[in-house]
Amino acid sequence: MKIKVNGEAVELEKELTVSELLVKQDVDMPDMVSVELNGEILDRDTFSDTVVKDGDQVEFLYFMGGGASVRF
């Protein structure tokens, strides 16, 4: 099956949960990611039982601060 992740086509052998997709896509800080599935932002506690299906559009939104502040 084919899905789109952040605009790029991704081929999957089978349906995966959002949690599994985060692992498969090698997202290194999943706690820093918000997930939009077909235009809807998912609640974090539904990642493990929301299944991504053929044709779905997934967007990983990354938390970004200022990139700068190092407080001693």
Place this chain on the structure above:
Amino acid sequence: MYDFSEEQLQRYSRHIILQDVGVEGQEKLLTSSVLIIGTGGLGTPAAQFLAAAGIGKIGLVDADKVELSNLQRQVLHHTPDVGKLKVQSAKEKINAMNPDVEVKTYDYYLTSQNIKEVIREYDFVIDGTDNFPAKFLINDACVMEGKPFSHAGIIRFGGQTTTVVPGEDTPCYRCMFPQPPKPGSVPSCKEAGVIGVMGGVIGTIQATEAIKYILGKGELLTGKLLTYDALKMDFRKINLNKRENCGICSDDPEITELIDYEQGVCEL
């Protein structure tokens, strides 16, 4: 009608001959006000273009002093400014750049206790902060006060920005990110860092949004998160919808008072 001086007609001539600005648009800019929260990587490029454009009143919020490590990207602060309050350093440059701009400085942190009264004085707010507690506080306060604002974040070779206009059927920052990341989940300091130009690109886009909002021209980045990957030189707009159960901008919000979240030891 605003009484333009000969000098002002020259200074703003490239705006005035621009069809979507004109004398009327320049008058709007000269009689408007923008608050810039954080005068660092995002806030300084935003401030300098807003000042050059002739925004009548610019508020600058920052409690920090200029450090040597800021100069790689915070272009309004110069080497002799190290040790000076950032708001003072930025104010001096803006005053030299454009005497039409009134600059008001706030050399303290905004909290749940003082943010509302500060943002009330301005037409538009730019979030140029570097930490998540501030970003959520700005979002929530602006939603509560019905104040439009530009959100942005930058890290490494990436940046993103969106514009929030409360009261419209478009999402707020909390629709996209319902809760701040847990302090333990943010990357460690050594994984952070940012390419110097990133704040210039994204902060300038924030200034563009403020100017478009004031002019009432074009389409804002409402309902869209613009992401920029400098390594791939790729800009993308992600469409975003308002979340029905958003904690702050839904019809029956769960959050009714502002929250001061804990600042992690080493946030981004």
